[in-house]
Amino acid sequence: MNAAAYTHSTEALAPVVIARGLRKAYKNKVALDNTEFQIPAGRIVGLIGPNGAGKTTALKAMLGLIPFDGELSVLGRDPRTERDELMRDICFIADVAVLPRWIRVQDAIEFVAGVHPRFDRARCERFLTGTQLKPKMKVREMSKGMIVQLHLALVMAIDAKILVLDEPTLGLDILYRKQFYQRLLEDYFDEQKTIIITTHQVEEVEHILTDVMFIRDGKIVLDTEMESLGTRYTEVLVSADRIDAARALKPVDERALPFGKTVMLFDGASPDQLEALGESRTPGLADLFVATMKGTYA
Numbered sequence: 626m627n628a629a630a631y632t633h634s635t636e637a638l639a640p641v642v643i644a645r646g647l648r649k650a651y652k653n654k655v656a657l658d659n660t661e662f663q664i665p666a667g668r669i670v671g672l673i674g675p676n677g678a679g680k681t682t683a684l685k686a687m688l689g690l691i692p693f694d695g696e697l698s699v700l701g702r703d704p705r706t707e708r709d710e711l712m713r714d715i716c717f718i719a720d721v722a723v724l725p726r727w728i729r730v731q732d733a734i735e736f737v738a739g740v741h742p743r744f745d746r747a748r749c750e751r752f753l754t755g756t757q758l759k760p761k762m763k764v765r766e767m768s769k770g771m772i773v774q775l776h777l778a779l780v781m782a783i784d785a786k787i788l789v790l791d792e793p794t795l796g797l798d799i800l801y802r803k804q805f806y807q808r809l810l811e812d813y814f815d816e817q818k819t820i821i822i823t824t825h826q827v828e829e830v831e832h833i834l835t836d837v838m839f840i841r842d843g844k845i846v847l848d849t850e851m852e853s854l855g856t857r858y859t860e861v862l863v864s865a866d867r868i869d870a871a872r873a874l875k876p877v878d879e880r881a882l883p884f885g886k887t888v889m890l891f892d893g894a895s896p897d898q899l900e901a902l903g904e905s906r907t908p909g910l911a912d913l914f915v916a917t918m919k920g921t922y923a
């Protein structure tokens with residue numbers, strides 16, 4: 626199911642994150658460069674970018690984990706000065722190393738239940754069904770992916786206003802990844818919550834996203850609702866005899882296919898003009914990403 630299908634109008638809800646002129650410079654690198662964006666409540670936002678684009682830095686800024694310049698408001702608070710208050714309403718998947726190796730599944734559940742008033746044990750157990758994790762199993766006995774599964778189950782059972790997931794499914798097999806995103810949508814997300822996800826596995830998240838932001842060199846280069854992607858971008862399968870006519874309409878990208886066909890990507894071209902060129906469709910997020918980021922490693 627597409628999440629966008631049952632989200633509500635964004636106009637009525639105030640943004641939960643407002644970033645203006647964000648800047649973070651490390652010694653040899655500007656990781657956030659005048660970064661601007663807003664995230665409304667009740668959305669599932671994908672923050673997508675190539676390696677080193679500034680995704681984790683942006684998330685760390687929102688979580689108050691690093692100093693930075695510029696304006697940033699998260700749930701109406703400044704993460705630099707109000708981190709403790711903010712943390713009551715935000716959950717994030719931190720490094721899996723925070724789970725001690727000697728802890729058992731049941732003790733980890735006990736621990737989080739004890740420290741977090743909005744932890745829902747039944748929900749955590751639901752997330753654990755379908756995994757090989759058993760209550761008495763110790764972290765030491767788990768595979769890498771199983772540790773991630775436990776971690777995700779613990780965090781997703783906390784009823785937070787914002788859930789931040791930085792590459793949440795790294796190291797997990799495809800069966801679990803699919804199940805995880807489906808659960809996230811069906812068993813976690815509602816219009817009171819906002820989920821911010823970074824991942825390189827664009828194809829796996831695109832069906833659950835309501836919004837997408839592309840980040841490159843610390844700048845947001847695309848910020849759109851998934852629903853409006855189709856009105857803005859069109860991919861056309863152009864046959865050899867139409868290539869010149871198609872190029873005249875200035876595609877933002879083109880790639881060759883077998884048998885002399887070419888796929889061209891258009892930004893904002895009129896459907897009437899494109900119709901004459903060949904079969905058209907809305908591009909997938911991965912193709913749009915590759916087209917937008919061309920030259921990144923040049």
Ligand SMILES: Nc1ncnc2c1ncn2[C@@H]1O[C@H](COP(=O)(O)OP(=O)(O)OP(=O)(O)O)[C@@H](O)[C@H]1O
Nearest residue numbers: 651652654656674675676677678679680681682683
């Ligand atoms: N602690 C640090 N010290 C120095 N440079 C850093 C530090 N953290 C990040 N950087 C640099 O800042 C830039 C952005 O890093 P960031 O981790 O935000 O990228 P990312 O988009 O999350 O990348 P990836 O997809 O590879 O995880 C990179 O060039 C990185 O080398």
